[in-house]
Amino acid sequence: MVRKNARQAASPLTEWLPALILFLSTLILWEGLVRGLDVPRYILPSPSEIGAVITQRWQDLVRQVAWTMLEAIGGFLLGSILAFLSASLFVHARLIERSMYPWAIVLQTVPIVAIAPLLTIWLGFGTAPKVVIAAIVCFFPVLVNTTRGLRLVSAQALELMQILSASRWQLYIRLRVPSAMPFLFTSLKVAASLSVIGAIVGEFTGADRGIGYVVVSAAYRLDTPLLFAGIVFSSFAAVIFFLLISGIERILLFWPGARIED
Amino acid sequence: MVFPGSPPVIALQDISLTIRDKEFLAIVGPSGCGKSTLLRLVAGLLQPTEGEIVVHSKHPSQAQRDVEFGFVFQDAVLFPWLTALQNVILPVEILGKRSPLPVQEVEGVARQLLADVRLHGFEAHYPEQLSGGMRQRVSLARALVYQPSTLLMDEPFGALDEITRDSLNLLLLEVWEKNRATVIFVTHSISEALFLADRVVVLSPRPGRITTIVDVPLSRPRTFDMRFLPEFTFLAAELRKLLQLPAEVYES
Ligand SMILES: Nc1ncnc2c1ncn2[C@@H]1O[C@H](COP(=O)(O)OP(=O)(O)OP(=O)(O)O)[C@@H](O)[C@H]1O
Numbered sequence: 001m002v003r004k005n006a007r008q009a010a011s012p013l014t015e016w017l018p019a020l021i022l023f024l025s026t027l028i029l030w031e032g033l034v035r036g037l038d039v040p041r042y043i044l045p046s047p048s049e050i051g052a053v054i055t056q057r058w059q060d061l062v063r064q065v066a067w068t069m070l071e072a073i074g075g076f077l078l079g080s081i082l083a084f085l086s087a088s089l090f091v092h093a094r095l096i097e098r099s100m101y102p103w104a105i106v107l108q109t110v111p112i113v114a115i116a117p118l119l120t121i122w123l124g125f126g127t128a129p130k131v132v133i134a135a136i137v138c139f140f141p142v143l144v145n146t147t148r149g150l151r152l153v154s155a156q157a158l159e160l161m162q163i164l165s166a167s168r169w170q171l172y173i174r175l176r177v178p179s180a181m182p183f184l185f186t187s188l189k190v191a192a193s194l195s196v197i198g199a200i201v202g203e204f205t206g207a208d209r210g211i212g213y214v215v216v217s218a219a220y221r222l223d224t225p226l227l228f229a230g231i232v233f234s235s236f237a238a239v240i241f242f243l244l245i246s247g248i249e250r251i252l253l254f255w256p257g258a259r260i261e262d
Numbered sequence: 263m264v265f266p267g268s269p270p271v272i273a274l275q276d277i278s279l280t281i282r283d284k285e286f287l288a289i290v291g292p293s294g295c296g297k298s299t300l301l302r303l304v305a306g307l308l309q310p311t312e313g314e315i316v317v318h319s320k321h322p323s324q325a326q327r328d329v330e331f332g333f334v335f336q337d338a339v340l341f342p343w344l345t346a347l348q349n350v351i352l353p354v355e356i357l358g359k360r361s362p363l364p365v366q367e368v369e370g371v372a373r374q375l376l377a378d379v380r381l382h383g384f385e386a387h388y389p390e391q392l393s394g395g396m397r398q399r400v401s402l403a404r405a406l407v408y409q410p411s412t413l414l415m416d417e418p419f420g421a422l423d424e425i426t427r428d429s430l431n432l433l434l435l436e437v438w439e440k441n442r443a444t445v446i447f448v449t450h451s452i453s454e455a456l457f458l459a460d461r462v463v464v465l466s467p468r469p470g471r472i473t474t475i476v477d478v479p480l481s482r483p484r485t486f487d488m489r490f491l492p493e494f495t496f497l498a499a500e501l502r503k504l505l506q507l508p509a510e511v512y513e514s
């Protein structure tokens with residue numbers, strides 16, 4: 001408690017300063033080594049070369065990454081909503097859960113990179129397969145966590161609702177859903193990062209736009225600085241998406257003690 | 263009452279008890295003798311394997327549907343995402359049309375109940391921001407808000423320290439005088455039972471049977487000084503002997 005207060009009291013500058021200093025010194029070291037050892041550009045470009053590519057092409061890069069994020073967010077929404085609905089179905093019908101849950105777990109172990117080409121064959125080179133891949137990778141963590149959260153209500157809370165003859169809907173909406181919220185958001189933050197990876201994997205297997213396409217074609221032409229610029233932009237976008245979900249979590253999980261520390 | 267399993271657990275046996283309207287009945291007994299089970303049977307949360315329970319000439323599950331019961335658990339079981347006031351209002355919102363109290367009036371009643379349990383000024387606090395004793399008082403207010411005819415309390419102050427427990431006992435009696443309901447109060451504490459109740463039921467170790475029922479010869483309103491009266495100390499000693507008696511039973 002005391003430590004937490006002390007941390008909150010620290011200004012953002014002192015909080016972030018050590019990380020910033022480490023970042024800048026790494027860049028300087030990197031630059032120095034690349035220049036000093038004369039490393040070829042196609043193996044490892046220096047930060048200044050990457051920076052030059054970014055300043056030169058940032059408009060195009062932003063457009064490409066925005067496209068990827070659109071696919072990722074679409075898949076994220078699709079996957080998370082389906083997962084939430086399935087979890088809700090599971091807690092109300094044990095039989096459905098018993099027949100489907102084990103298969104959900106088995107399906108989760110299939111590597112997504114192996115399914116991606118198949119989806120491209122089925123759905124073409126457009127947006128659809130990317131959205132679907134992002135949705136698949138989001139589905140499982142959200143399903144598992146939400147099912148757990150919806151179930152994890154105390155026996156006494158259930159008895160309290162029974163004393164009040166609450167309907168199944170009231171039990172679900174007033175007790176189960178709010179108790180599941182912290183679990184849901186923990187998984188949504190994981191899903192946010194996964195959805196970006198999913199969309200990029202989808203672009204690898206066939207696309208004519210998106211940051212995944214930029215990275216693949218840059219690699220093909222050994223344009224390593226552009227490849228690095230693509231990495232920088234996609235990580236940046238993933239971080240922003242993560243922060244967005246964290247922000248929504250902060251608003252929706254308003255009550256003290258709600259957030260599961262991570 | 264028998265719980266299935268291997269071996270099956272006989273939790274209660276040969277229980278025959280008539281509870282008077284508006285009386286304060288305390289139940290004491292060793293751990294695991296079936297006190298909570300008895301409350302759950304009365305509330306219609308469990309069905310007896312044998313025998314019959316009648317609540318106001320109704321079957322418990324019918325009485326449950328008519329929202330005759332208020333239940334206070336050992337843990338407060340407040341919803342952490344609701345403020346103290348919202349927690350107290352919750353039952354009326356769930357009951358909707360079935361609530362004896364119109365939804366428009368509930369906020370005023372809930373505020374008054376929170377004031378009665380000395381929580382004025384804490385209406386907007388979340389459970390996490392309240393102490394254990396405060397949470398238990400919110401839980402009491404929540405059980406009373408829809409004016410149930412029967413209040414079932416399962417060791418409501420069992421997890422609290424003695425000083426808090428004493429003051430909550432007084433408070434409970436004060437609130438009970440205002441909202442007269444039949445109370446069945448389960449406790450481990452002999453002095454708590456005697457201090458609060460009109461009658462005390464003593465249960466034997468598992469399988470729980472009624473060892474004895476004592477009338478408490480103390481006038482109301484009760485005060486702490488009464489605990490030093492000879493009748494009080496005598497009864498307390500008697501009950502303690504009754505509860506210790508079955509030591510051989512544990513060993514065999
Ligand atoms: N749902 C259940 N299934 C199986 N056995 C149960 C169940 N509930 C209670 N029991 C058994 O019934 C017996 C009585 O339990 P109960 O909770 O009523 O005791 P208690 O008198 O309230 O004890 P305590 O004072 O420790 O709360 C115990 O031996 C317990 O193991």
Ligand SMILES: [Mg+2]
Nearest residue numbers: 297298299416
């Ligand atoms: Mg008990």
